[in-house]
Amino acid sequence: MAESSHSATPPTFPDGDEAALRASMARAVAAVRAENPLAPSITNTVTQSFVANAQLAVGGSAAMVYLPDEGEQVASMGGAVYLNLGTLLPVYEQTIPRTARACDVAGTPWVLDPVGLGIGQLRTELLQAVRATPPAIVRGNASEIIGLAKLWGLGGGAAPEGETPGEGPRGVDTTDEVDAARAAGVALARFIGGAVAVSGPADLVTDGAMVVRAAGGSPLLCAVTGSGCSLGGVAAVYACVTDPFTAALTATALYNLAGARAAEHCAGPGSFQVAFLDELHRATPEDVAAAPLVFETA
Amino acid sequence: MAESSHSATPPTFPDGDEAALRASMARAVAAVRAENPLAPSITNTVTQSFVANAQLAVGGSAAMVYLPDEGEQVASMGGAVYLNLGTLLPVYEQTIPRTARACDVAGTPWVLDPVGLGIGQLRTELLQAVRATPPAIVRGNASEIIGLAKLWGLGGGAAPEGETPGEGPRGVDTTDEVDAARAAGVALARFIGGAVAVSGPADLVTDGAMVVRAAGGSPLLCAVTGSGCSLGGVAAVYACVTDPFTAALTATALYNLAGARAAEHCAGPGSFQVAFLDELHRATPEDVAAAPLVFETA
Amino acid sequence: MAESSHSATPPTFPDGDEAALRASMARAVAAVRAENPLAPSITNTVTQSFVANAQLAVGGSAAMVYLPDEGEQVASMGGAVYLNLGTLLPVYEQTIPRTARACDVAGTPWVLDPVGLGIGQLRTELLQAVRATPPAIVRGNASEIIGLAKLWGLGGGAAPEGETPGEGPRGVDTTDEVDAARAAGVALARFIGGAVAVSGPADLVTDGAMVVRAAGGSPLLCAVTGSGCSLGGVAAVYACVTDPFTAALTATALYNLAGARAAEHCAGPGSFQVAFLDELHRATPEDVAAAPLVFETA
Numbered sequence: 095m096a097e098s099s100h101s102a103t104p105p106t107f108p109d110g111d112e113a114a115l116r117a118s119m120a121r122a123v124a125a126v127r128a129e130n131p132l133a134p135s136i137t138n139t140v141t142q143s144f145v146a147n148a149q150l151a152v153g154g155s156a157a158m159v160y161l162p163d164e165g166e167q168v169a170s171m172g173g174a175v176y177l178n179l180g181t182l183l184p185v186y187e188q189t190i191p192r193t194a195r196a197c198d199v200a201g202t203p204w205v206l207d208p209v210g211l212g213i214g215q216l217r218t219e220l221l222q223a224v225r226a227t228p229p230a231i232v233r234g235n236a237s238e239i240i241g242l243a244k245l246w247g248l249g250g251g252a253a254p255e256g257e258t259p260g261e262g263p264r265g266v267d268t269t270d271e272v273d274a275a276r277a278a279g280v281a282l283a284r285f286i287g288g289a290v291a292v293s294g295p296a297d298l299v300t301d302g303a304m305v306v307r308a309a310g311g312s313p314l315l316c317a318v319t320g321s322g323c324s325l326g327g328v329a330a331v332y333a334c335v336t337d338p339f340t341a342a343l344t345a346t347a348l349y350n351l352a353g354a355r356a357a358e359h360c361a362g363p364g365s366f367q368v369a370f371l372d373e374l375h376r377a378t379p380e381d382v383a384a385a386p387l388v389f390e391t392a
Numbered sequence: 393m394a395e396s397s398h399s400a401t402p403p404t405f406p407d408g409d410e411a412a413l414r415a416s417m418a419r420a421v422a423a424v425r426a427e428n429p430l431a432p433s434i435t436n437t438v439t440q441s442f443v444a445n446a447q448l449a450v451g452g453s454a455a456m457v458y459l460p461d462e463g464e465q466v467a468s469m470g471g472a473v474y475l476n477l478g479t480l481l482p483v484y485e486q487t488i489p490r491t492a493r494a495c496d497v498a499g500t501p502w503v504l505d506p507v508g509l510g511i512g513q514l515r516t517e518l519l520q521a522v523r524a525t526p527p528a529i530v531r532g533n534a535s536e537i538i539g540l541a542k543l544w545g546l547g548g549g550a551a552p553e554g555e556t557p558g559e560g561p562r563g564v565d566t567t568d569e570v571d572a573a574r575a576a577g578v579a580l581a582r583f584i585g586g587a588v589a590v591s592g593p594a595d596l597v598t599d600g601a602m603v604v605r606a607a608g609g610s611p612l613l614c615a616v617t618g619s620g621c622s623l624g625g626v627a628a629v630y631a632c633v634t635d636p637f638t639a640a641l642t643a644t645a646l647y648n649l650a651g652a653r654a655a656e657h658c659a660g661p662g663s664f665q666v667a668f669l670d671e672l673h674r675a676t677p678e679d680v681a682a683a684p685l686v687f688e689t690a
Numbered sequence: 691m692a693e694s695s696h697s698a699t700p701p702t703f704p705d706g707d708e709a710a711l712r713a714s715m716a717r718a719v720a721a722v723r724a725e726n727p728l729a730p731s732i733t734n735t736v737t738q739s740f741v742a743n744a745q746l747a748v749g750g751s752a753a754m755v756y757l758p759d760e761g762e763q764v765a766s767m768g769g770a771v772y773l774n775l776g777t778l779l780p781v782y783e784q785t786i787p788r789t790a791r792a793c794d795v796a797g798t799p800w801v802l803d804p805v806g807l808g809i810g811q812l813r814t815e816l817l818q819a820v821r822a823t824p825p826a827i828v829r830g831n832a833s834e835i836i837g838l839a840k841l842w843g844l845g846g847g848a849a850p851e852g853e854t855p856g857e858g859p860r861g862v863d864t865t866d867e868v869d870a871a872r873a874a875g876v877a878l879a880r881f882i883g884g885a886v887a888v889s890g891p892a893d894l895v896t897d898g899a900m901v902v903r904a905a906g907g908s909p910l911l912c913a914v915t916g917s918g919c920s921l922g923g924v925a926a927v928y929a930c931v932t933d934p935f936t937a938a939l940t941a942t943a944l945y946n947l948a949g950a951r952a953a954e955h956c957a958g959p960g961s962f963q964v965a966f967l968d969e970l971h972r973a974t975p976e977d978v979a980a981a982p983l984v985f986e987t988a
Contacts, residue, residue: 139456140456142736147959150915157806158736160779161812167810168809182462183779184482184780215461317673360670364665364666364667364670365669368961372956376957437754478754479755480760481779481781482780512760659972660968661971662966662967665743
């Protein structure tokens, strides 16, 4: 895309900013190991265990709840909260909006994972409700990011001229899907005043001003349930100790690194998941800061 | 049992039918890897993660929901649906019957796993309710299959003369239990017009006309929670691309194969489960089609 | 602590009692493997799978439920029940008290795991409600044990002169926290007429008369979610075949043993959890009975 037309060429990203951001990532990795911050979650039952184990592997602490008053209470206990809408229960009608509001009141950043967007009425209602007290980070795959931007009325705002959000420019197979969510991601990030992480074969993280593309990982991440959810949970852990953009970027870079390393010594998705948790635990601040990232302006 | 009396000797199974069935199994394994079909589930919280990871390992896609309208919606989204009654929540009173009816309307095959049959009032009510819009596949252990056939008033119909369902003929230790469910399984399969898979030390799969006995696996499958549940979920994945009998047979044969292979290089139930997921992922269509199966007429 | 002052020196523990207790532990390990006892649970969704897999690994059988009538039913089915308050659902308002009462009526011992004590109103209400039909075993970390003793009005009773429960004597880093819960644990054990297991870097198990300190384990146990929960579930399995004190002690000793062994051949928390389940499965009665334990009077 950068080479297809002059107008689409991104302005040069200042080297100093990249260096500062990488240094900030390294500090986040180290701070979490030193401080063991608690990032409570309301998250789907399928991948809860993986989310918690990933949060623990990077040095954080986990706690999952379902009830409204518990959500409100943990919103003021944790450094950051992770809300994942994967498997809704009836009580979530109360729990999700009340927890988001409590985060707003307490000034606690929270991460939204709009899993399953488009399935059922309650999920749509909850996503509309939390628009009023928005998250600091949104994490999702390309279609979830595009869908959320549309639901919140942001879809068209940041689309490049001649492009419709969700029907973005075609590129190579492995980045096309994520590229299609670039405009929606940027618009979402600007609206929430935080960061958006789009997960895919190649990832994209933006704060609305910068766009960072992250490569690496492994196709086996898609053969393990909860890779995306646990990335959201880990982003919440980092959001306990740093700004939303650095947090989203650190989690994404770490996942690509650990995924690539785990893929080197596994025999399938079972041993990959085991090795992946080990590599989350073993990665150093320097490893994460040196991740292969491409920086652009939004 | 086959040798105990002339009347009980099963008619010779046509070789051509066996070959056709094995070819169909190989095609199912390949089709799932090529098409990545979605088999949504309403399933127990204990083994959800293992169910989803097994579905992904064989090449399928997973999605779990709890709410009634979500069940109805995924019934028309997925190629086949997996309903497991292991850990009931209050909302299941609505979700299970409405999802089963939605599958019926949409023509979506579904797999019933009557886990915990006999525990609590709601489970019995739900099993009675779904009789009106029956599944394409029932998967259970011997006592669950016998119990379900009785609950649905089918228990006596197919019992060999002089035998009471659930109190079947005694045999060698490792097959006795499954043999006891043979008549119930055949009756259930005929009633639903689909297939029944009875899991045990040796498995039995029937479409009401044929009975296939599958050996292999490992005792360690019983030391890992969710082996049976995940087999049901994988059967649903195969039911997205083939008929119920082939789907149940393919899942059963693959589980025995992967279980036997995983047992060769593990140190206990922890490493067994990891290796098992790897082997689910690695098995080829030819491997599965060549599984040790014994074909009989029902 | 034992050496710091004359008054605090614990009376010598009779060697014969220690030998008898160790023999009882060996018998419990063997009996569970021989009898495959069922220990049903109402437990949090995050670690359910690990709890069940640990129960299976030691030779027991698992079943998880949520509904009130199911809780009552399993209370009379299982040899012992495990109630963990980690992730409360609205229906638990009925399920937990009714299950505890059903255990009381049936004479079924149950294990209480007061996870999350202090979070939300329902958890406090449930903990107050079950005081009337108390558990045979309480398992928790130091702050949970101290908190429960306070909630039940037992906090001050057994505190050594000059010490306030929860603000106990300072010691070396690795035992300080557990030591702080010693008085609360002893008071709780006397109140319930059973056993209390305090999990921490070094563990403490008491029946109100004796206090046993258990060392071993691995720091990696804290990097895996559900280590404590699954210890509670395994204690319930042993409570099916032996008295509460032996059950709590056997589970604790086995966990330290398996944790230390797993830590010897793992590369991080992912491979540690896998190896840990293997080691739970492989430990012999003699291994467990020979665990490094220090016996004191309470």
